[in-house]
């Protein structure tokens with residue numbers, strides 16, 4: 069499948085040569101970029117090996133439509149400079165579907181949920197304060213320790229969302245509105261994840277969100293010539309040097325090796341150092357041009373409950389994105405021609421409470437979105453990993469006990 073992926077010119081050693089580098093970053097998604105930016109800012113030498121830049125921030129061949137990460141919010145401090153925001157995403161543009169019923173966010177149907185909506189809104193504001201306070205430190209401490217340092221976050225992390233929804237009497241609000249919105253956000257039912265992820269993924273209800281175009285030039289500024297366009301096939305981890313072998317037959321040697329690939333790939337490369345990881349969520353999508361059936365027309369987005377596991381979004385160029393678990397494209401489209409059909413396997417890691425050890429061995433580092441998904445959180449995790457590379461003597465379990473929300 070073709071995408072508008074960046075290709076980089078660089079010196080290509082022959083298969084028999086072995087380049088030596090202080091640090092190699094494997095992967096050019098937001099985690100790898102976060103790591104690279106911090107190393108660049110500290111004038112530390114590194115090489116990035118990646119088949120493309122962006123990873124799960126992926127754009128259609130014509131550059132108009134995002135197939136992976138879809139929105140950024142005004143709370144994205146680190147990643148907003150790496151994108152050009154386009155349109156504000158309004159939930160009020162959406163049409164919600166539940167069995168035969170169709171309704172809008174602002175509708176009589178919402179009236180009966182107003183008290184629950186006010187409760188949920190208030191919980192979101194409270195959670196956001198703690199979440200953003202945590203993110204102030206996320207470039208320097210692990211998520212495991214930051215969550216443990218804040219009882220509000222720890223409780224949300226430990227609590228199944230099902231209990232939260234019941235305790236706050238939000239069942240009906242979730243059934244009609246929040247469940248479809250969250251399926252569109254993380255492709256699963258809120259009842260299958262923790263309160264933490266339900267609240268984090270619901271923040272766009274109170275923080276403006278925007279569609280965007282990824283700015284690859286801004287993302288790679290100052291280190292384009294240190295990017296090798298290749299994939300890592302296998303690594304040999306050593307006490308002093310690590311060796312990296314690529315699919316193009318190149319071989320590199322480094323002291324510090326940063327894995328910034330999705331955790332399922334990282335585990336494959338890590339071999340015996342593989343980490344226990346959370347369960348992934350798979351989703352598939354079509355990018356099509358065509359005509360929706362009449363009951364789905366007239367809205368920017370069609371939201372469906374997690375039972376139907378579908379989201380359909382009309383894009384600025386008139387094309388449609390259709391995300392699904394069970395392919396029912398003919399149910400929604402009267403006619404269509406497929407531009408792309410692909411899968412994210414997995415899209416996100418949401419099931420479970422595992423945290424990845426960012427430094428599983430001396431001079432071996434992991435940057436990823438595993439502990440906390442999203443572009444911003446992946447980038448922050450990359451920055452955290454860079455801090456470990458820069459200060460290997462510092463313990464990641466530094467004192468976080470003074471982190472507090474006013």
Ligand SMILES: Cc1cc2nc3c(=O)[nH]c(=O)nc-3n(C[C@H](O)[C@H](O)[C@H](O)COP(=O)(O)OP(=O)(O)OC[C@H]3O[C@@H](n4cnc5c(N)ncnc54)[C@H](O)[C@@H]3O)c2cc1C
Pocket residue numbers: 094095096097098099100117118119120121122123124125135136137138139140298299300301328329330333351412414415416435436437438440441442443444446
């Ligand atoms: C469908 C979908 C929708 C999403 N929506 C949003 C959203 O709206 N907003 C938001 O903030 N987040 C969203 N996310 C989440 C967000 O995209 C991710 O959390 C984040 O981009 C992950 O970044 P990463 O660098 O950790 O991993 P990735 O982006 O997966 O990057 C991994 C990198 O490693 C490279 N790589 C893989 N294998 C190798 C190898 N063997 N050798 C070398 N390189 C390799 C890849 O090419 C890639 O460059 C969404 C994700 C998906 C899938």
